[in-house]
Amino acid sequence: MKVLFVGLAALLCFAGGEALRCNVCKRKLLLFGCVQGSGEITCGWRERCVVIKASLGKLPIYYRLNCTSVLNCGKGRASDNESRLTYDYTCCNADFCN
Template structure:
């Protein structure tokens, strides 16, 4: 965890909050590992580390590693209403857990 300045109001004193650190990879393929965009990042407030599984129908394509809104965690989302392309979000809450 890294410390970041927290949000505060009025005459409250600024406080530091712990910020989650996560791996980044735009394309991670099972056998090869990360093949595009490998890095590390610090998430914003209300974000968690995520592994996002991309599939076309029942065909697994690749994973993406990143930070995501905690609202996405545990969800499967479609690219659009007419596509078979889906993204399944699995989240975790410790540094570099993805």
């Protein structure tokens, strides 16, 4: 039982040391950089750093930096029909890679 507890404690310490750290920006403009909500964040388990590009057609409007679930990586999502924005998720797996 003692060996199991020590093994579990070592595993938790190892997992905590491997947490991915990412940049955060709620709104980043191409020419001006981050204009709203900048900082950094530690991602949770099964999350990656992400750059979310909001576009109107082929025209990029702004970018968002954060963590996201690995399930979102590489996907595009459409906003509601009124705004016609699309969001493309580009993920990476290294500290501050976004």
